[in-house]
Amino acid sequence: MILAMDPGRGKFGWAFGTSKGELLLCGITPTDRMEDFIDAVLREEGALLESWATEGDKPFTLERPEMVLLGKGTGSGLFRKVLEAKGVQYVLVDEAFSTLKARNLYWRLHPPRGIMRLIPRSLRVPPRDLDDLSALVLLERWVEESRNR
Structure with missing residues (x-):
């Protein structure tokens, strides 16, 4: 299981997926709850995450991720500090055009009617x-x- 996080100032997006890139669960969480989110992930407590979930399968069986990916854009500095303080290793990923691609992905998941x-x-x-x-x-x-x- 892989966890990807797209940090932002007021909120951050997160997605759990497989090593093949298939979506398991994703959601949006207020940035001021980021430590609660990370603690829930480390304790493998999926119930809190489900309350923020927007897409994916529920109920969700949370496992500690094998890999954590972090977008290296706006607000990533705070996320890096918190992850490092909690002993979580992460890989930085380029965020170029991710918002535009997310928009296209939304319409693939939810075709207009x-x-x-x-x-x-x-x-x-x-x-x-x-x-x-x-x-x-x-x-x-x-x-x-x-x-x-």
Whole structure:
């Protein structure tokens, strides 16, 4: 199991996935609850995470991740300090274009219906924040880069 996190100032997205890049569970959590999130992951207590979940299968059986991926964009410094203080090793992943790819991923997971299908994808605005799907994009990117090494 791999955990990817897309840090932000007010909130962060997270995604648990397989080594093949398949989504298990993802969600969005307020940044001020980041330590609670990491503690829950380290204790393998999935119930708290499910309360923040936006996509994936519930109930979720949380296992300690084999790998933690961290986007190296806005706010990653605080996340690095907390992860290091808790003894969690992580790999930094480039966040370039992850928000745009998350938007496309949202429409793949939730195809528009009715008249919305007629609106070009570039003009559609998802009805929710996409930080979680940005984290999933980071996970997919890392898996793809690992295959090419």
